[in-house]
Amino acid sequence: MTEECVRLETARDDRGSASVIPIRWFSDRSRSSISVSHTLPLDPLGPHTEAAEDLLAIAVAAYCADRSITREDQDDGWTRHITLDVPVRRPERWDSDLLRRVLSTLTGDHWNIELRRGQPHPGLRNSDADPAAVDATALFSGGVDSLAWASELHSSAEAMALVSHFGDGPTGKLQANLAKQLGARRHYGFRLQRTGSEGREGWPDSDTQTTRSRSFLFLALGLLIARTHRSALLRMPENGYIAVNVPLHAGRIGSLSTRSAHPEFVDRLNKVIATADLGARVENPYLFMTKGEVSERLLGCAPHLAWSSVSCAHPTAGRWRRLPFGHCGYCYPCIIRRAGFNHAGEDRTRYGSDPLGDSSFYEAGTGQADIRSIARFLLDPVEVTDIRATGRIGTTEAAEILHQMVRRGQDEIRRLFAARATPEVRARLGL
Numbered sequence: 001m002t003e004e005c006v007r008l009e010t011a012r013d014d015r016g017s018a019s020v021i022p023i024r025w026f027s028d029r030s031r032s033s034i035s036v037s038h039t040l041p042l043d044p045l046g047p048h049t050e051a052a053e054d055l056l057a058i059a060v061a062a063y064c065a066d067r068s069i070t071r072e073d074q075d076d077g078w079t080r081h082i083t084l085d086v087p088v089r090r091p092e093r094w095d096s097d098l099l100r101r102v103l104s105t106l107t108g109d110h111w112n113i114e115l116r117r118g119q120p121h122p123g124l125r126n127s128d129a130d131p132a133a134v135d136a137t138a139l140f141s142g143g144v145d146s147l148a149w150a151s152e153l154h155s156s157a158e159a160m161a162l163v164s165h166f167g168d169g170p171t172g173k174l175q176a177n178l179a180k181q182l183g184a185r186r187h188y189g190f191r192l193q194r195t196g197s198e199g200r201e202g203w204p205d206s207d208t209q210t211t212r213s214r215s216f217l218f219l220a221l222g223l224l225i226a227r228t229h230r231s232a233l234l235r236m237p238e239n240g241y242i243a244v245n246v247p248l249h250a251g252r253i254g255s256l257s258t259r260s261a262h263p264e265f266v267d268r269l270n271k272v273i274a275t276a277d278l279g280a281r282v283e284n285p286y287l288f289m290t291k292g293e294v295s296e297r298l299l300g301c302a303p304h305l306a307w308s309s310v311s312c313a314h315p316t317a318g319r320w321r322r323l324p325f326g327h328c329g330y331c332y333p334c335i336i337r338r339a340g341f342n343h344a345g346e347d348r349t350r351y352g353s354d355p356l357g358d359s360s361f362y363e364a365g366t367g368q369a370d371i372r373s374i375a376r377f378l379l380d381p382v383e384v385t386d387i388r389a390t391g392r393i394g395t396t397e398a399a400e401i402l403h404q405m406v407r408r409g410q411d412e413i414r415r416l417f418a419a420r421a422t423p424e425v426r427a428r429l430g431l
Helices: 047-068 096-107 144-155 169-181 214-228 240-244 263-275 291-301 317-321 332-344 359-363 368-377 384-388 396-420 423-429
Strands: 003-009 021-024 034-038 081-088 110-117 136-139 160-165 186-194 233-235 281-283
Touching (some): 021 047, 034 047, 047 096, 047 186, 047 214, 144 160, 144 169, 160 169, 169 186, 214 233, 214 263, 291 332, 332 368, 368 396
Parallel strands (some): 003 021, 081 110, 136 160, 160 186, 233 281
8 A cells, every 4th residue: 555645835944855746836826836817806814714714725635636646556556545745734623534534535534634823825916905795605617507596696686696616718718708797796717727847737647547536626615715705505507316326337436536626525524514614504405406408597597698607527539520519419417407407398509510410420439438327327216215226315315205206307307318319328328
């Protein structure tokens, strides 16, 4: 077993031993290994944001470790053993064991959390202006679910602060444009990058690499913004079908299936931040709704914006073939999007390919795995035991409500295949 130690350093005189992997986050960008940029100065920081600033440092370190340590080098080809060494203002306020469980739930790795007294960040860009009054703070990816929630807030005339995280320029521009059209009181767009001598990206290239910790970083950013506005609630809109994320087949379990909005992860994170007295909690307003039910809400509130949203798992992948930023048409999120809008009665999205209507798609090889897995998944109804197998759900009543919701979501996909799949495609998929 190989254990890697990742140490977050926020000052030049804060150096660890030669055996650690240093993540240097300095105010001098040229001497840093990462930067965290944001499109808007933060509203004033202070005692009310200290715990949230600590959590952000932990999340930055976890994300960098996740991106830096490859899985194929591990004994089982997957599970990593990672120690995080992170500076925080008050180490005693944090339950390291709870933090370890949060990260393990999310990534499927073994984590050890070591916190030392120090400055959690080199200085975030801060405004001296009076904090803007907002009624609600929410994560905003630019996908259907986050757009639907923001549209509902806009329709009810609530002043909102939207928080985005992006890894590429087109996604950042999309989020900013949508937030502007929604009239958001504040829109914060964050981007974490490799910098300095290590290049703009610089993360190891690996076929087994995952970025499951990205959602932890996204939530930490959202909680920091919630606290700058002195809000006690951060909304994370995610339809329940994807939040529960029943594996399509037995090979997609644990960290192979994302758990970024799973009730177990959210519950554990809320316990961590309650123990640290952070002053806010996370809530998913769409936990008991399918993609189709959320899509209906979006079309009811903002039909003119619906087709600008992006759900694709890799919206920039087509640039190598000179295709525009947008939807590939064959990844799992694209199929769920199609099923959702099919349920809602309208879909004007432009997809790069049509694996349901074009049988020649199956002659190329690219993207077939998800479609075939979804087709097999439709053959058998989901049972409540499948729901519980995804992780801790809570009460028997909650498990049954989620079970019925996932059944409805499964039916939405069946109706999509029934309406759109040609006989030739059905034959290829064994339906």
